[in-house]
Amino acid sequence: MLVLLCITVGGLFAAGIYQMLRGSLVRLIIGLVLLGHAVNLLVFTAGGLASIRPPYVLPDGSVPPGLADPLPQALILTAIVIGFGTQAFAIVLIRRVYREVRTDDLHELRTTDVTRK
């Protein structure tokens, strides 16, 4: 199963990068979103899926055996929320670019001078 997840992560990466190479603003956003998911899943899988028990200690403070590793989870949790913020920023930035230049084609965006169409 672990192998399967590894391949899934690789597949998400490949899909994200392929989208970014398409030369389209919208596809660029999609690529970024896919890459974000890929990285989160990468960290999660790399943490080792040793257990399916969530990392909660018992009310008396004792640690039951076989808990999942809490550290990757903490890292991913903030990454998810930040990912939302940066994605929103990227989306709005690209929307703004699109409004200024009226093209979805990244290959036309090669100078810093805005020529309004």
Add this chain to the structure above:
Amino acid sequence: MLVSILLAIGLAVVTPGLYRLLGRATGVLLGLASFGLGGYYLRYADGVAAGEIYRESVSWVPLFGVEFSAWMDGLSLVFVLIITGVGGLVFLYASRYMQEYDLQGRFFGYLMLFEAAMLGVALSGDVIALIVFWELTSISSFLLIGFDNDRPAARRAALQSLIITGGAGLALLAGVILLTLAGGSSSWGELLARGQTVRDSALYPAILVLVLIGAGAKSAQWPFHVWLPAAMEAPSPVSAYLHSAAMVKAGIYLLARVHPVLGGTDLWAWLVGTVGMITMAVGAWRALGQTDLKRMLAYSTVSVLGALVMLAGVGGEYGIRALIVYLVAHALYKSSLFLMAGTVDHEAGTRDIRLLRGLGREMPLTAAVGLLAGLSMAGIPLTFGFSGKELLLEAGLQASRGSWLFTVAAVLSSVSMVAVAAVCGLRLWWGERAQELPHTPHRAPLRLDLPPLILASAGALLGVWPALVDARLLGPAVGAVAGAAVPLELHVWPIVNLALALSAVALAGGAAVYFFLERARRWEHAAHGLLPGWLADWYPTVMHGLSDAAYVHTRWLQNGRLRSYVMICCIATVLLAGYTLIRKAEFGPIPLEMGVGANLWALIIVFTVCWVAILLVRQVLSIVVLLGGIGFSMALVFLLHGGIDLGITQVAVEALSVLLFVLVLYQLPQQVDVRVRLGRLGDVAVALAMGGLIAGALLAVVSQGPVSAVAPYYLDKAYPEAHGLNVVTVILLDFRALDTLGEITVLGVASLGVFALLRLEPRGRPRMQGDLPLSQGGLRSRILVTTCLYLLPLLLLLSLFLLLRGHEQPGGGFVAGLVGAMAFALYAVARDARQARAALRVVPRYLVGTGLLLAVGSGIFGVVAGQPFLTGLWAPGGSAILAHAGTPVLLDLGVYLLVIGSALTIFFDLVEMP
């Protein structure tokens, strides 16, 4: 001695202020200060003559053994006396000459800074300190050459000299570092003792070449000499000081200084000697072709500098004696000639030697300067220049290597020197005066005539009374360069020998060239015209080449295409990391059974279907739905593997994201075509390679088994130390609280960025106004509107609940904040943004700030208690709502407010935009 350098630097710094106070007297004052410094150094003369070396040092970079140290021996003394003596006279001259210029305070400051830097070069007891002062001379020279900075020619010349001397300064730095490595120390004292070790080291050739490049560029050696004639754009006092007496001699100083360490080998003799010889010949020849008096003097300076470098290369007793005597003689006559040229320019308004004739009647004192200095330059007996030239020819004859070559070159260049000297000493003053001069020449002010006259007279005086300096000042200098005491006794009357005969030949030849000067000039022009352009003037060729190369490089690597950037990054990563992965990674047995069987299969099928579909589908809305599918699958993967908090966070974010996408993508093109048709296969290959690399690396990691060494620590300490059962939340709020603070800051900044992009327009453009497109469209559903009314308080209650129990059970500030934001977002979609804002009652931006302040504030408690920032502090006991009260709870509240604020800042602004 260190104090004197610091004093000079301090003087340079206050000079502009001094000028405001004293006005024109500043130059005179600085001149006197310069003489004062010279008098101070003169006190060391007796000790130095007795063979003493004075040292002072202050530790500077103790880690590398670098000291800021001063070193005064015979060589340093001669140099500091030239620097302060000529410097003082130049200041006096400039106080009158610069009267018509603006910004004189700045000019004198630069000049004083230069003098300080030169003193630093001559007195440094450490090569690293020397480099620092060396670069300071380059910089002050740049400022002085470009002083008339409204003339493009001056700016160009200044830049050229900076690029050449500064660039070569880098070579020198490299050379000096290698020298320090080879010699095991950076101080002169140690290096001089370890000359043999350095010469035997494998680094020796590299050190020699690098030091020669640095010294050669500074001293205008071929092929770097081009900057010196161009530098004649500088005001004449600068030419006299920097470009004849002081700065261009810094390279000579360096070669003389390192001679005991690096000199004496075949490589040294041939390399240094040949460079000097070529420079000497090129300078002498090109001097004949000039019509501008200053440029002619500049080329003759190049020639003399070449001769000095050649002498350093030849070495030996004769070579070094000649080096020191010729150097001093040249400093005296050439600086007076440059000052004279300045006076002539000042009075006649031109420097063209074709026009300048017969000025002697109007300018008798200036003529006396020209004559006296010219005699010395031509090497007429009873002048100091004669001693220099005799020793030069003698050194050529006595050279152990390449004797005849050096001698012939020296005679030929002497011929040109004689001709140039005749122009300065005779041609300007005798004969019919040309009528079409820009100014009618008058007798020059005394302050313009006196300084060069003093310099020229000093040369004449030393010619008839060499005993004044030979054993006392110059002898110790020769000894310092030779590395052993060398007797030096100059004689007044010429001794009849081969050198004298050669000198006579040079005089006769020079006279002949002088009489046929026009023809010589034409020949020089013709010969120069035969050279291909890049050879005749390599500097613009090289600079154009550089800028072309930069252009091509930019076109290739910085072409503005995102696609090629991504390509380059991916290919480089795949190649580099892939190589390491294949060569170094160890794959353990891959644990097939780990994870959760069949459920995962189903999920992965969903994943695969979604992303394959994304690649194919062109409808934006369908893509959004598919992205949502991937996001929710992610949440399920987390949930299946014990990540409850992750799962619910992912669900909340996914819900918000889908809303966001729908709102924005609505305004982007609906059909996204694949623009790049060519190279599609290549893209697929790159993407697959990258995916394969990541999958492979991940497999290599997981095959080592679960290895987290810190997990047990967090699990064990979560309850006893942080009073929490939910270890994920505890890590976020307590163990890694600083990370969390950084992360929420990023989130806050991203939301403000969105606000800026949406709300702020460039100046002069109307702000975009509009209302929610959704509210205009038919998306309003009565069911949704009604449900929302009840959903809002319910969701808010849920979010508070999640916030409060986050320490014990799934929840915490992040999830709670997202759910809270969701409540208002849904309200905005169902009704409209204005009503949602009204329901929130607070500007969401303010929530971002409040949250951040709360988070930072929660950290300050720790600091007040004398512990690190963000240390969790807990109050004893508990309450019904909170099991435990402490600063992490405050941090959690900050996170909660910030997440709500950020999400809503983004969301409301997007909804309201047209």
